[in-house]
Amino acid sequence: MSGLHPEQSFPQAAKAEVNNPQLRANLRKVTTTIREKRLKAVGELPHWEELRVLGAATKDEALANLSDRLLELESSVRARGGHVHWARDAAEARELVAQIARGHGVTELIKVKSITSDEIELNAALDAHGIHAIETDLAELIVQLSRDTPSHILVPAIHRNRAEIQALFNRELGDPEHLSDEPAVLAGAARRYLRQKFLTTRMAVSGANFAVADTGTVCVVESEGNGRMCLTLPEVLVSVMGIEKVLATWEDVSVFMELLPRSSTAERMNPYTSFWSGVTPGDGPQEFHLILLDNGRTDVLADEVGRQTLRCIRCSACLNVCPVYERAGGHAYGSVYPGPIGAVLTPQLLHMQDKNANTLPGASSLCGACFDACPVRIDIPQVLIYLRGEVNAGKGTTLESVAMGAMRYAMSEGWRFEGAVKLARTGQGPLVHDGQITALPGLLGGWTQSRDLNPFPPQSFREWWKKREPGGES
Amino acid sequence: MSNAEARLEILTRINRATQGAQTPQRPAYPRAATQSREDVLLTFEDRILDYRAGFVRVPASGVRGAVRAALGDARRVVVPDGLDAAWLPDSLDAAWLPDSLDVLRDEPTLTHAELDGADAVVTGCAVAVARTGTIILDHGPGQGRRALTLVPDTHVCVIHAHQIVPDVLDGVQALAPAVRAGQPLTWLSGGSATSDIELVRVEGVHGPRHLRVIVISD
Numbered sequence: 283m284s285g286l287h288p289e290q291s292f293p294q295a296a297k298a299e300v301n302n303p304q305l306r307a308n309l310r311k312v313t314t315t316i317r318e319k320r321l322k323a324v325g326e327l328p329h330w331e332e333l334r335v336l337g338a339a340t341k342d343e344a345l346a347n348l349s350d351r352l353l354e355l356e357s358s359v360r361a362r363g364g365h366v367h368w369a370r371d372a373a374e375a376r377e378l379v380a381q382i383a384r385g386h387g388v389t390e391l392i393k394v395k396s397i398t399s400d401e402i403e404l405n406a407a408l409d410a411h412g413i414h415a416i417e418t419d420l421a422e423l424i425v426q427l428s429r430d431t432p433s434h435i436l437v438p439a440i441h442r443n444r445a446e447i448q449a450l451f452n453r454e455l456g457d458p459e460h461l462s463d464e465p466a467v468l469a470g471a472a473r474r475y476l477r478q479k480f481l482t483t484r485m486a487v488s489g490a491n492f493a494v495a496d497t498g499t500v501c502v503v504e505s506e507g508n509g510r511m512c513l514t515l516p517e518v519l520v521s522v523m524g525i526e527k528v529l530a531t532w533e534d535v536s537v538f539m540e541l542l543p544r545s546s547t548a549e550r551m552n553p554y555t556s557f558w559s560g561v562t563p564g565d566g567p568q569e570f571h572l573i574l575l576d577n578g579r580t581d582v583l584a585d586e587v588g589r590q591t592l593r594c595i596r597c598s599a600c601l602n603v604c605p606v607y608e609r610a611g612g613h614a615y616g617s618v619y620p621g622p623i624g625a626v627l628t629p630q631l632l633h634m635q636d637k638n639a640n641t642l643p644g645a646s647s648l649c650g651a652c653f654d655a656c657p658v659r660i661d662i663p664q665v666l667i668y669l670r671g672e673v674n675a676g677k678g679t680t681l682e683s684v685a686m687g688a689m690r691y692a693m694s695e696g697w698r699f700e701g702a703v704k705l706a707r708t709g710q711g712p713l714v715h716d717g718q719i720t721a722l723p724g725l726l727g728g729w730t731q732s733r734d735l736n737p738f739p740p741q742s743f744r745e746w747w748k749k750r751e752p753g754g755e756s
Numbered sequence: 757m758s759n760a761e762a763r764l765e766i767l768t769r770i771n772r773a774t775q776g777a778q779t780p781q782r783p784a785y786p787r788a789a790t791q792s793r794e795d796v797l798l799t800f801e802d803r804i805l806d807y808r809a810g811f812v813r814v815p816a817s818g819v820r821g822a823v824r825a826a827l828g829d830a831r832r833v834v835v836p837d838g839l840d841a842a843w844l845p846d847s848l849d850a851a852w853l854p855d856s857l858d859v860l861r862d863e864p865t866l867t868h869a870e871l872d873g874a875d876a877v878v879t880g881c882a883v884a885v886a887r888t889g890t891i892i893l894d895h896g897p898g899q900g901r902r903a904l905t906l907v908p909d910t911h912v913c914v915i916h917a918h919q920i921v922p923d924v925l926d927g928v929q930a931l932a933p934a935v936r937a938g939q940p941l942t943w944l945s946g947g948s949a950t951s952d953i954e955l956v957r958v959e960g961v962h963g964p965r966h967l968r969v970i971v972i973s974d
């Protein structure tokens with residue numbers, strides 16, 4: 283399982299992935315399907331823009347008072363009989379999980395899909411301790427059984443087709459019946475295999491979508507019910523959460539339960555969400571551990587422009603609207619965080635030191651679609667440009683850094699950005715060939731050497747939104 | 757590895773990072789226009805049907821028959837303690853259920869294997885949200901511990917119309933006392949589903965494959 287560190291620069295990795303037609307076809311299908319559904323789910327809420335503003339402010343408030351919120355969370359979880367641990371980095375977090383597992387003599391545990399656990403490369407570390415972690419999310423199970431890595435936050439095995447999964451399950455699950463390639467049949471095989479694990483495994487590991495400081499409540503949002511199984515049936519539960527997941531009060535949960543499902547799977551609400559506070563006598567695990575993980579997050583917090591990245595609720599909406607992601611695929615980003623959010627989060631979590639991760643802020647056409655889609659209004663284009671500036675600052679003044687300075691200025695205010703996009707649309711005519719911009723003139727030429735850009739759409743989402751709803755927030 | 761040391765270091769780094777950070781002004785929570793009670797109930801019905809779950813609305817006198825119908829051919833049925841006496845007219849030995857049914861009580865606590873042998877469970881709920889079609893259990897009386905509504909394949913959920921609120925915020929506010937008392941919550945919106953293989957929707961991966969909702973008109 284790969285963690286944060288990309289093994290190649292983005293341009294190198296993308297070149298290889300772009301030539302994989304299966305991957306591109308699957309990705310195009312998932313991104314277009316979810317994209318369209320999402321617009322419908324979002325359009326159904328009359329106050330979507332206000333909810334976004336509130337979501338962003340709620341996260342900013344929790345982040346501005348983060349140490350108070352974490353201390354409150356710690357004491358409320360403890361008051362409910364849970365244990366709280368702190369981990370400065372991935373190694374400390376892995377060691378904590380392994381220690382708890384060893385303390386219970388566990389050699390096998392079940393897991394709820396969790397990007398944070400992938401970030402700390404938990405499974406490999408547990409293996410080294412002789413502890414096998416079984417992924418129970420269907421897609422994560424597919425990825426695990428094929429010794430692969432996830433390619434999408436939401437649908438990690440989207441780069442695999444049914445025939446591949448059929449062959450994999452027939453080989454790995456030792457099912458006596460020969461499985462057909464029907465998705466329902468394949469899911470049924472996973473159900474049979476995992477049911478026994480759910481009923482008999484004594485320890486589970488999860489991530490956390492949110493944690494509420496004042497009540498000590500932790501939350502996992504999911505669809506399949508594997509999460510509920512892991513969170514309910516074992517005796518011991520360990521949840522690993524990034525410190526940025528904390529919310530101040532129980533009432534804050536509301537806005538995120540509206541923003542997250544509609545942005546993520548484009549549903550009104552996801553099928554299952556579990557909330558628990560410490561341990562409940564006679565119900566669920568009777569031992570609960572919460573591990574609070576830093577692993578670079580405090581560095582992101584210290585950066586005034588980059589800080590907004592910590593609002594991210596991992597919905598994956600920005601992936602599905604990104605033209606670069608659609609072509610390159612999740613693996614090209616080389617990290618557990620792919621797509622636009624990965625392009626800004628990964629290099630920052632690595633303290634802007636990793637030479638491969640530092641190519642990620644270049645992995646964007648700056649079309650702005652990710653910002654429009656983001657339910658917590660992370661201005662990803664602004665952060666991308668800012669980070670490109672940071673990378674270039676290390677190299678001294680270059681042509682690109684001058685251009686970036688201009689772009690940073692243009693994008694620091696919404697109206698300037700829109701003006702710039704309009705200008706770009708008017709001026710782009712001669713550059714478009716076969717629906718792609720293959721070269722940009724002058725200073726900007728460097729951007730297109732390793733990738734093609736989509737031309738600017740005739741109408742931006744912001745413009746469309748404004749027309750659609752008079753007085754709508756942009 | 758000293759955890760106290762890690763704790764202190766992380767808190768110190770946070771305090772340094774947030775020095776001078778402004779706490780933003782939070783805008784008011786946006787609310788949709790109020791709907792009539794009947795519209796709220798119709799919205800809920802529409803959402804439940806959209807999730808392809810079963811739905812009926814009956815007067816109090818019709819609950820017994822609706823539950824029986826919703827159980828279909830289930831033979832072993834789990835009944836949690838404290839099921840609402842107002843709509844279970846007889847005593848909790850469940851004489852209202854057909855003879856062919858085995859009624860499992862969670863007292864003493866059923867083992868995981870015993871639960872896995874059950875076909876269905878009948879419960880109430882704490883609150884339901886119309887706009888999203890979400891049923892919320894706080895695992896109080898009549899709802900059972902979390903595993904009861906998870907392992908059996910069919911979940912029959914009986915809801916009083918007055919428990920249905922318009923929006924997520926109303927639900928969250930109504931649940932605040934339960935959460936502050938430390939109770940766990942389970943939010944259900946339709947049944948278990950996955951779209952992990954080529955985005956084809958498959959229902960009933962791990963949780964109950966069937967959710968059947970009965971609303972009692974007040």
Ligand code: SF4
Nearest residue numbers: 594595597598600656
């Ligand atoms: S950056 Fe925004 S859109 Fe992207 S995953 Fe995070 S919350 Fe979702």
